[in-house]
Amino acid sequence: MSIKFADRMNKVQKSFIREILKVTENHEVISFAGGLPNPVSFPVEEIKKAAQKVLDENGSDVLQYSTTEGYLPLRQYIADRYYKRFGLKVNADEILITNGSQQGLDLIGKVLLNKEDDILLERPGYLGAIQAFSIFEPTFHSVTLKDDGVDTELLEKTLEKYKPKLFYTVPNFQNPSGITYSEENRKALASILNKYDTVLIEDDPYGELRFIGEDVPPVRTYLHDNSIMLGSFSKIVSPAMRLGWICAKVEIMDKLITAKQAADLHSNYFSQRVVYQYLTDNDIEDHIKKIRELYKKQRNCMVNAIEKYFPSEIKSTKPEGGMFLWVTLPEGISSLDLFDVAAKQNVAFVPGDPFYTGDKGINTFRLNYTNSSEEMIEEGIKRLAESIKQIISTR
Numbered sequence: 001m002s003i004k005f006a007d008r009m010n011k012v013q014k015s016f017i018r019e020i021l022k023v024t025e026n027h028e029v030i031s032f033a034g035g036l037p038n039p040v041s042f043p044v045e046e047i048k049k050a051a052q053k054v055l056d057e058n059g060s061d062v063l064q065y066s067t068t069e070g071y072l073p074l075r076q077y078i079a080d081r082y083y084k085r086f087g088l089k090v091n092a093d094e095i096l097i098t099n100g101s102q103q104g105l106d107l108i109g110k111v112l113l114n115k116e117d118d119i120l121l122e123r124p125g126y127l128g129a130i131q132a133f134s135i136f137e138p139t140f141h142s143v144t145l146k147d148d149g150v151d152t153e154l155l156e157k158t159l160e161k162y163k164p165k166l167f168y169t170v171p172n173f174q175n176p177s178g179i180t181y182s183e184e185n186r187k188a189l190a191s192i193l194n195k196y197d198t199v200l201i202e203d204d205p206y207g208e209l210r211f212i213g214e215d216v217p218p219v220r221t222y223l224h225d226n227s228i229m230l231g232s233f234s235k236i237v238s239p240a241m242r243l244g245w246i247c248a249k250v251e252i253m254d255k256l257i258t259a260k261q262a263a264d265l266h267s268n269y270f271s272q273r274v275v276y277q278y279l280t281d282n283d284i285e286d287h288i289k290k291i292r293e294l295y296k297k298q299r300n301c302m303v304n305a306i307e308k309y310f311p312s313e314i315k316s317t318k319p320e321g322g323m324f325l326w327v328t329l330p331e332g333i334s335s336l337d338l339f340d341v342a343a344k345q346n347v348a349f350v351p352g353d354p355f356y357t358g359d360k361g362i363n364t365f366r367l368n369y370t371n372s373s374e375e376m377i378e379e380g381i382k383r384l385a386e387s388i389k390q391i392i393s394t395r
C-alpha cells in the first residue's frame with residue numbers, strides 16, 4: 001500500500017544537519033557541524049534544587065494541565081527583562097511561552113501564511129526557519145547580509161516589488177553567519193519597514209551571549225508597529241527544557257494562542273515552573289557572564305587558528321557573540337565538495353547550501369565553536385585548512 005502524503009511535505013527538506021550528524025557519530029571526527037551549547041554551562045545542581053523545591057512546595061499542582069499562554073510569573077519575568085535590558089515596555093499578556101522558539105516559527109507560519117504568500121528571509125538564513133516556513137508553501141525571497149547587517153538598498157527594492165507578509169531576521173550573532181546588525185543598520189531597517197505592512201520577525205536566541213562590544217537594542221525599539229520578537233532559554237539555561245517565547249501585540253497574540261491550543265494545549269508546565277524557580281533563586285547575570293567568558297575563549301581560539309592555518313584568500317566572519325562563524329571559499333568552490341574531502345580527514349562542518357533558498361553549489365560554510373575543546377578547535381581547523389588547500393589545488 002502506498003501512503004498518500006500531503007503535498008506540502010514535498011516542499012520541506014529533511015534537516016540537512018541531521019544528515020551531517022550521521023557523519024559525526026564517528027568519535028574520531030572533530031565536529032564543528034552541530035549547534036549545541038557547551039554542556040559544561042548547564043546549571044545541573046541549581047536545576048536539581050529548583051525541581052526539588054517546586055515539587056516540595058507545590059506538590060501535584062506543578063504536574064497538572066495549565067494555561068496555553070504559559071506561567072504568568074515567567075511571562076512577567078520575560079517582559080521585565082526587556083525593560084531592564086533595553087527600556088522596552090512589554091506587558092506579560094504580550095508574551096506567549098512556546099516549546100522553544102522553534103515552535104514560535106511554526107505558530108507564526110500558521111497564523112500569517114497562506115500558500116504562495118511572499119516572505120522575506122536573510123541570505124544566508126536560519127535553516128530551521130526555512131524548514132518551519134516551508135510547510136506553509138510560501139514564495140521565498142531573500143536579502144543579502146553585509147558585515148554590519150542587512151543590505152538596506154536591496155531590502156527597499158524587494159519590499160517595494162513583492163510587499164512580503166513577513167521579514168524573518170536574526171539581528172544578533174546570526175545563525176549561520178555570526179553577523180550582528182549595527183545600530184545604524186537597525187535604524188535604517190526600521191525606517192524602511194515603517195513604510196510597509198511587512199511584519200518584522202526578530203528572532204534572538206543568542207542576544208545575551210555578547211562577549212565583545214556593547215548590546216544593541218532590538219529593531220523593535222525603532223519600529224512603529226508590526227513586530228514580533230522571539231526569545232529562548234535554550235542558550236542561557238538549557239535547550240532540553242524546550243522553553244522559548246513569542247512577544248507580539250495582543251491582536252496577533254490572540255491568533256497565536258488559538259494556534260498553540262490546537263498544536264499542544266500548552267508548553268511543558270513543569271519545565272516552566274522549574275526554570276522560573278531557577279531564575280528566582282540564582283544570579284542569572286553571573287551565569288550568563290560565565291557562558292560569555294567560555295564562548296569568548298572558544299571563539300578566539302577558532303579565529304586565531306583560522307588566521308594561522310587557512311590560506312589568506314579565505315574569508316571568515318569574526319563574531320562578537322553567539323555560537324557560529326561563517327567562512328567564504330573562493331568563487332566556484334562548492335563547500336559540499338569540501339565536506340567530502342574534510343570528512344576523510346575526520347573533520348565536519350555545515351556546508352552553506354541549506355541556508356539558502358533555491359541556490360546550489362554554494363562556496364560558504366558554517367563553523368560552530370561552542371562544543372569543542374580548544375585543543376580540538378586547533379586540530380580541527382588545521383585539518384580543515386589541509387582539506388581547503390587540497391580542494392583549491394585541484395581546481
Ligand SMILES: Cc1ncc(COP(=O)(O)O)c(C=O)c1O
Nearest residue numbers: 100101102126170175232234244
Ligand atoms: C536562530 C535560531 N532560532 C531558533 C532556534 C531554536 O531554538 P529553541 O527552539 O531551542 O529555542 C535556533 C536554534 O539553534 C536558532 O539558531
